[in-house]
Amino acid sequence: MADSPLTAERLFDRWFAPLYPPGADLAELRSTDVNPAKNPSITAQLDEAAEVFARLAGELLGAPSLVLDYSDASVHRLGRLLTRERRDAWLAPADASGNASEPPAIVRLVTHGALYVGACIVKNHGGEWQARRPLWESLVRLTSSAGTGDLAVFHWWLKALSDDEIGKDRLVDRYRTNVEVPTFDAAALAPLAPPDRRLPRLTKVRYDLLYKHLRAHLPELRDVGEDFPSPERFEDYGFQWLDFKLVGEGRMLLLYGAAESGLHLIWMDAGGFVKSAYYPADKFPAPIVEAGVGDKIRVIVSIQSKPVVHEMLWWGV
Numbered sequence: 619m620a621d622s623p624l625t626a627e628r629l630f631d632r633w634f635a636p637l638y639p640p641g642a643d644l645a646e647l648r649s650t651d652v653n654p655a656k657n658p659s660i661t662a663q664l665d666e667a668a669e670v671f672a673r674l675a676g677e678l679l680g681a682p683s684l685v686l687d688y689s690d691a692s693v694h695r696l697g698r699l700l701t702r703e704r705r706d707a708w709l710a711p712a713d714a715s716g717n718a719s720e721p722p723a724i725v726r727l728v729t730h731g732a733l734y735v736g737a738c739i740v741k742n743h744g745g746e747w748q749a750r751r752p753l754w755e756s757l758v759r760l761t762s763s764a765g766t767g768d769l770a771v772f773h774w775w776l777k778a779l780s781d782d783e784i785g786k787d788r789l790v791d792r793y794r795t796n797v798e799v800p801t802f803d804a805a806a807l808a809p810l811a812p813p814d815r816r817l818p819r820l821t822k823v824r825y826d827l828l829y830k831h832l833r834a835h836l837p838e839l840r841d842v843g844e845d846f847p848s849p850e851r852f853e854d855y856g857f858q859w860l861d862f863k864l865v866g867e868g869r870m871l872l873l874y875g876a877a878e879s880g881l882h883l884i885w886m887d888a889g890g891f892v893k894s895a896y897y898p899a900d901k902f903p904a905p906i907v908e909a910g911v912g913d914k915i916r917v918i919v920s921i922q923s924k925p926v927v928h929e930m931l932w933w934g935v
Contacts, residue, residue: 762800843890
């Protein structure tokens with residue numbers, strides 16, 4: 619593994635492909651619905667595998683306090699545990715003697731973990747199982763504001779465990795981008811603060827100073843949330859300043875600031891961090907963020923001395 623990058627393709631070929639029928643046509647397998655009649659016994663198998671993972675994942679991940687309750691937050695907690703150190707340990711043979719009599723932990727983790735994340739989409743967002751054989755290849759059909767799509771959660775896991783993505787919370791990012799954002803009900807959010815409140819610019823940006831700034835000017839926000847960037851990652855952004863705008867009639871707080879090579883935006887609601895975005899930009903002129911006009915946020919940046927405009931709804935879609 620040290621000789622070449624461990625890609626998603628290599629992960630699949632080395633540890634998962636041997637579990638498929640000899641000579642299987644993967645394209646056909648992945649496109650064939652093995653439960654067109656919606657037989658509840660097959661759906662029950664999917665749910666059972668997800669439940670096994672929910673009960674045993676804490677032990678497998680070396681995190682005995684992990685709570686997997688099928689909430690979106692549980693997917694976030696799970697995704698943050700996918701570190702390079704853990705992944706490399708999961709690749710070892712299950713048999714301590716070195717005999718490959720049982721598949722390594724990574725096979726059990728991914729095959730059952732994919733069904734757990736799929737079950738979260740089904741339970742929380744009205745997703746519908748599209749069963750495949752083997753079961754871990756099953757898709758989840760999700761209809762949302764972005765349209766209808768079939769989500770290949772098994773492949774999310776393989777990519778998140780590859781060398782390119784390991785330790786970067788990419789399973790969480792995909793879940794947020796493909797599930798939470800498209801199904802987000804902005805109108806259901808309770809107001810965080812009066813929309814006419816003005817929060818001053820933070821000119822010296824540090825994690826501790828941001829926390830104090832929010833406590834002083836937005837005491838309704840009790841916590842930045844589990845998914846807010848860590849102090850180390852926040853420091854790496856290299857913010858020159860941070861501005862704050864209440865958007866959506868006070869339902870969310872938008873933080874934005876210029877960094878070394880672009881503009882970062884962070885959305886927060888009463889529970890803390892919701893999502894973020896990044897737009898590359900020249901250092902000069904300074905980026906402009908216009909918010910509070912109807913449902914839109916407009917971001918104007920300069921790229922190679924030419925203005926570029928990005929528009930989005932106030933909750934960041």
